[in-house]
Every structure is written in C-alpha cells, then in structure tokens.
Amino acid sequence: MNKLPAKMNATGHAVASAAKRTGPAYSALSEAFALTGAVMSFERNAEIFGEGEEAEYFYQVVNGAVRTYKVLEDGRRQIGAFYLPGDVFGLEAGDAHAFSAEAIGRSSVRVAKRSVILSMAARDGELGQALWTAAAGGMRAAQEHMLVLGRKNAEERVATFLLDILRREDNREVIELPMSRQDIADYLGLTIETISRTMTLLESEAAIELPSARRVVVRSPGRLQRLNA
Amino acid sequence: MNKLPAKMNATGHAVASAAKRTGPAYSALSEAFALTGAVMSFERNAEIFGEGEEAEYFYQVVNGAVRTYKVLEDGRRQIGAFYLPGDVFGLEAGDAHAFSAEAIGRSSVRVAKRSVILSMAARDGELGQALWTAAAGGMRAAQEHMLVLGRKNAEERVATFLLDILRREDNREVIELPMSRQDIADYLGLTIETISRTMTLLESEAAIELPSARRVVVRSPGRLQRLNA
DNA sequence: CGGGATATTGATTGATTTCAATGTGAGTGG
DNA sequence: CCACTCACATTGAAATCAATCAATATCCCG
Secondary structure, rough: OOOOOHOOOOOOOOOOOOOOOOOOOHHHHHHHEEEEEEEEEEEOOOEOOOOOOOOOOOEEEEOOEEEEEEOOOOOEEEEEEOOOOOOOOOOOOOOOOOEEEEEEEOEEEEEEEEEHHHHHHHHHHHHHHHHHHHHHHHHHHHHHHHHHHHOOHHHHHHHHHHHHHHEEEEEOOEOOOOHHHHHHHHHHHOHHHHHHHHHHHHHHHOOOOEOOOOEEOOOOHHHHHHHOO | OOOOOOHOOOOOOOOOOOOOOOOOHHHHHHHHHHHHHHEEEOOOOOOEEEEOOOOOEEEEEEEEEEEEEOOOOOOOOOEEEEOOOOOOOOOOOEOOOOOEEEEOEEEEEEEHHHHHHHHHHHOOOHHHHHHHHHHHHHHHHHHHHHHHHHHHHHHHHHHHHHHHHHHHHOOOOOEOOEEEEOHHHHHHHHHHHHHHHHHHHHHOOOOOOEEEEEEEEEEOOHHHHHHHO
16 A cells, blocks of 8 residues: 555555445446555545645545535535545546545545556556546536536425435435535535425425435435426 | 538638637647647537537637537526637537537637547647646636535626636736626526626726626726635 | 617515524433 | 433524516617
8 A cells, every 4th residue: 555645544444345336437447446445434524635735546435425625715615526435536636636525424435546547547448438437427417516506496406416316325215315404505505594494395395205304215206306407 | 621510510711720829738739639620610609519419529719709508498508618719628528518519609619539639649648638637627617616606696706707707818907708698697697687787886896897798897806806705 | 870689777576595593313421 | 221412403584685577778780
C-alpha cells in the first residue's frame, strides 16, 4: 500500500465489501480498485478530500455513503452528489478537486492511486472504457441535477430524489436513507422544513409511507414517476 | 472532410476564426481542431446535436455562441452552459449526448470526429492532457452552476453570470451578450421578468449600465464580486 | 420604415423560507 | 431495563422573494 493522504486518518483494515456486483461498468473498474486499492474507514462527517486539494486518488464506496459539496463564504452549502456502495467518485476533477467529499455516516472507502489506475487503463482498453463511462455518468448526473435545481418545484425535486435512491438501492420497496434531512435539503436546494413538509405531502398522497425519518416505503413508484416530469 | 451528421445543415465554407489564442489548453486542442475539423455554419436556433444522439463529434465555437440544455416534458428548459468563441463542447458525454446543443445566433462551429481526436490523443500526450483538462473544466463549471442554482438568490445569480461572461470576454468593460433574456433566465433558473428587474436593480446600484438589452457596461466589478459570495 | 419579437415595468399571487414551538428517537448511563 | 438527553425531524404561522398576470416600451430584422 502506497503512502496515503495525511488527513485520511485511516484505520486501514479490510472490510467486507458490500459493493454492487452487477452493471456494465462493474468488472474492469471494480477489479482495478480491488487490485490496487486500500480500504480506509472514515468516521461520520469525516473529510475524505477538500476542494482545491490535488486529486491524487480515485475512490470507491465500500459501505456507508459519501457526499460531495461546495460551500459559499457564509456557509450556504450545495451537495452535488451522493455516493452509495459500489459507486466511484473523485475522478471527475482535473488536477485539483473541484469540491469536497465527506463520509455521511461511518463509511469504508476503497482508495486507489490515480496514476496507477491511469497507467493500467493505458494498457487495458476495457478499463479505459470503464473510466470514461464512469466520468460521463458523473457529468450526466450533474446535468440532470441542474434541471432539478433550476426548474423543478419542491414536490418534483423530492420525487426525483426518491426515485434515484430507489433505483440505486435495487428498486427494493423499502428505502434506507443514509443521509439526514439537512443533507437532502442541501442536495435539492431547499430547507429541511420544506423536505419534511413535502415528505408528509407525498405520504398523504399515498405515494410513500414513512415508518421513520430514515426509512421510506415506496408505495407508488408510478405516482413519483409522474411528478418526475 | 468526412461524412457529417445529416441534421447539421452545414454550409461548409471556412470562416475567419475568432477563437481565443491564449490559455494553457489552447494550442494542442485548438490545433487538433484546426487540423482535422470542418467549419460548419448554423442559423439562429439551429440544432447542433440532440439529447440521446450518438456522440460522434467534438465541437469548438469559431464565432457566434452555443447553448446546451435539457427540457422537461412540459417545456420547462434548463440551459447547462453557454459556449463562446474558442470554447470546446460536446466532449463531456459518454457514447450518447446527455443534452442538446443549439446555435444561439448565426454561428460557426468547428467539428472534429471524436475517433480521430482520440486516436491523435493516444499518440500525443499534450493533446490527451488538453482533452482531460477541457472535460474537467466542464465538470467544474457544472458543479459551480449547481451552487448557483441551488443556493444563490436572483441578484447573486445575475452577478455571477455577468462576472463569468466578463471574464470570458477578456475583462473588457463593455459586455456583449449573445443571448436573449429568456436564455439567461433558463440558464439561471429564473424568469425573464426577474432577469430584467435584477439588471435594473444592479444598474440602480451603480454596478452596471445598460445602454441596450444586449450591451452591459460593467462599472463596478467589485460590487458584482461582493454579490458573488 | 414598419411590425413582430423581445424587454421592461407594475400589481398581485403564491411557493418556499424563516421564525417558532413541539415531537421523536437513538444512544448512554444510572 | 428504563429514563434521560440531545440532536434531528415535524408542524404551524408569518414573512419574503420570485413567479405570474398584465400592460406598455423598445429594438432589431427584414
């Protein structure tokens, strides 16, 4: 294992992977991570990298969840994306990170040296392809999210968010939200109160049920889909 | 010149380049375009490529301006980015375009086959670097714009927009806006009325002057900068 | 020079924020 | 095992910023 960024504060011990084992981009990229990556643990709210730092590593969530974000001087925060087990992040930047990344809850992240992955990709076309696909997916998600932030109302935003998580958690009816209402609010460009009210509204419309704040039962994906515009 | 996408409706004649001749990424990428690219002309509002189409080409604005955007079923539109002379676009997507692109006014665009540029990049490290830098710049801009859309108020949004155009037009005090108020509104997630009122507000605050709708004189960049948060 | 699209300005409405109070639940220690 | 506690979430009332509806004004474009 190569030298690691100082602030990573890793425990360094291996953790059973909960990463997805399916999908077109899985094998090549996940295999590269498995080969060269070290698993690091992060406490809740621990910084994984900061905006402006040199981008020396690529990252893959093993378990837990990660948020990337930017903040204004006065503290207003915009979360750009959430990453769940199996998701790769940190490769959409140039030489320096364009945003910060934090563990949402206690999380394990596989870390691989950028230079190593890139030189592997130079010899392995499939891996190069997988890298390009993953980067393009990030760009696509960012474009989609701009549409949400610029043009959708609160109910549509929350519906879009829930459908996205639903899909990424394998369409299991019961969604486990790894993030707080504040995180969701900062992702959707709303306040926690509006998130709360909108969740309640969706429940009253029989689209979802809320056994607890972090657990959402999707009763009617179709109803959410219709709000997805 | 290779076969071109049918809908491009090109005139095909060369046009004097107004592309920027400076900046770190200039030479390699612009040279590659100059070598292999064909210049095509587009009428005002003509589609350059559509969302979902195969991404077979890379593009560079020669003169005029280009907008990329997504639309919801009911017609709400979000513009993701504007491209000015010298700017490269269309390379942030995977195999298919994640959004549509249109000429804003009558514009000339240099078009280069993706496969040709990529194979050149495989042999020319500087070009590969330039491509990566350009793609990363697109991602950075998208992240920045999410912060605008999610967390800034109308005055901050317009100030950020004007400063961005100012910088990209070489910090000349007099800005020429190539796009309509509707385009600006759809870029900033506001309405044309709010754009109008906010421009007037900035004028009353002595930050700008408005000789005409498309011409903005930046009297106090510092004042705009302070709103930039 | 005319005319239609584009932009500005005004009045009002409305969605979301802000301010405020209450509720809930996960984790801890007695 | 239960009660306590503190952070997190929900709900309510009022305020606010931007949207909407509406009426000119202006400017390109042909």
